[in-house]
Amino acid sequence: MEKMHIIFDADKCVGCFNCQLACQDEFIGNDWLPYTESQEKHGEKWIKTTRHERGRAPITEVAFVTEMCRHCQNAPCEKAFPDAVIHRDDGIVLLNAQKAKGNREIVKACPYGMIHWNEERQTAQKCTLCAHLLDEGWNEPRCVQACPLRALSVVKCTDEEFAALTAKQHLKPLEPGSNQPRLLGRNLYKVNTVYIYGAIVTRADGVERAMGDANIVLSRSGEFITSAITDFFGEFKLDRLPKNSGEFELTVSVNGVEKHCQSVFVGEECPDVGVICID
Ligand code: SF4
Ligand code: SF4
CATH class of the missing domain: 3.30.70.20 (Alpha-Beta Plaits)
Known part of the structure; x- marks a missing residue:
């Protein structure tokens, strides 16, 4: 029927x-x-x-x-x-x-x-x-x-x-x-999950410049979760993360070379990791 x-x-x-x-x-x-x-x-x-x-x-x-x-x-x-x-x-x-x-x-x-x-x-x-x-x-x-x-x-x-x-x-x-x-x-991920967002910059001669094409990888205990590439403005978004899913490691690489690593806690709201400078 x-x-x-x-x-x-x-x-x-x-x-x-x-x-x-x-x-x-x-x-x-x-x-x-x-x-x-x-x-x-x-x-x-x-x-x-x-x-x-x-x-x-x-x-x-x-x-x-x-x-x-x-x-x-x-x-x-x-x-x-x-x-x-x-x-x-x-x-x-x-x-x-x-x-x-x-x-x-x-x-x-x-x-x-x-x-x-x-x-x-x-x-x-x-x-x-x-x-x-x-x-x-x-x-x-x-x-x-x-x-x-x-x-x-x-x-x-x-x-x-x-x-x-x-x-x-x-x-x-x-x-x-x-x-x-x-x-x-x-x-429905657009309403019931969160994303991590931020921006990558480089600094030279006291001037900050947006870093496009940087590779952002999110992992937990060495296991790959998701990744994103920064846009023209150096911004990135790692989406579809369950709310309150806890601690992750965020790694920034440029041309295959790791430049930065930090932990990020995912709670009820979208975490903002701010502007990361990778001198
Ligand atoms: S609010 Fe507009 S776009 Fe959304 S379901 Fe209703 S008619 Fe469609
Ligand atoms: S949504 Fe509510 S009103 Fe509709 S069938 Fe289910 S229980 Fe009944």
């Missing part, structure tokens, strides 16, 4: 909020029963985009994460409220519009905060993956259709085919756990 799967790419999302606007356009003021009642005009966001910063000036990076209901295979909301949750054969998880009415407790059943309370209608609500449109023959929900950079996409395939795609494209859940979300992310 083919199921719907959602892929988010953190390398493509620019935080334009088109997906959110499309969702609001589709659901505010429109009852799509029996799928869902209309979304509240203010306060509810069935899809949301958050901004994440890494590093400090001058080497900073901003990335965005867009998230919605994960349409979990092993859904905690379904376990907590089996009568109020509909798990369709195509993988889409819906709230039963009648049984969600007046049931504030359902909101707490989603560990990701993706079930919302509609004060006007006194009902619990969430992303339906535009099931009303898919059932009419649409290939994708409004948020995906509206994304100008294809940071969001949907794939309809069997779970086995999606498992193969997940392995091939290194897709990951947005958070760890055993709920088996159908929303997976690509390039």
